[in-house]
Amino acid sequence: MAEAAHHYDETMPLEYRTEESRLNILGFWIFLGAEVALFATLFATYLVLFQRTGHGPTAADLFEIKDVMIETLLLLTSSFTCGLAVFEMRRRRLTGLLVWLLVTLLLGAGFITFEVREFIHYVHEGATMQTSAFLSSFFVLVGTHGAHVSLGIGWMTLIIIQLLQRGFTPRTARKVFIVSLYWHFLDVVWIFIFTLVYLTGMVM
Amino acid sequence: MGTNYHHETFPWKHIVGFILSLVLTFAALWIAFSSGLATKAILVGIVVLAVLQAxxxxxxxxxxxxxxxxxxQTINMAYSFFIAIVVVAGSIWTMAFVL
Incomplete structure (x- = not known):
């Protein structure tokens, strides 16, 4: 945008300095709105079908609270450290930003590791996607979230590489901010998976 | 530019947010397994805590x-949550007559 320079304001965070960046961030919020709708359809499917267990195990048979809590705490803490990364970025501390992004990545990788182990454990117990409507919708909902986290890990890794190459620019700052929105959003989705899938499944 | 951006030297907002998230998570855990409430009351309680945490x-x-x-941004997210509630609650309500 040609007029972008006129809006330049020293007091603004780097990621909002150009018109293009501001529109990118707004556009990403609208994308997150669409993601909410996507996950809503998967939650609706799961919640309608989760008592249709056929001859397979029920949610209460399968879920173990300890594993679920480990995954929840890993992702919750990673959302916090991702917030600290943006906080450090706004103080113009590249090292702090990189360190917190790296911690976020490791916590995210830990989350995925536990989730994959959980899925493998279920399959060994004979609970696969083909077993029942409950398990089909379970693996699709939780798996879609896990795929998002995996994508986020790859995305964040690429942004760390760009930060190492280019340092702070309005562009890299905007990219960090947008990936942070994505990461926090995945924690929001997990809160509802934790509540509506795991806790509800073990209570009912 | 309108809205204020905070330039704090210590991430208080994040730390408070993190502690509150932990409290809400463990409160949901307690309601589900130790409160001894009826199933319906448990479900209402944990969903309210999840919405608060979101x-x-x-x-x-x-x-x-x-x-x-x-x-x-705020209107966009509020509207997307409205759609989510309509889709989820609407599906459960409709299918309650079928299944």
């Missing part, structure tokens, strides 16, 4: 109200 993330970590388009 709102907390949006405001404390994602700064949804920040920037020139803060209002549009």
């Amino acid at each position: 709102v907390l993330q949006l405001f404390m970590f994602m700064h949804v109200t920040e920037s020139d388009s803060g209002k549009i």
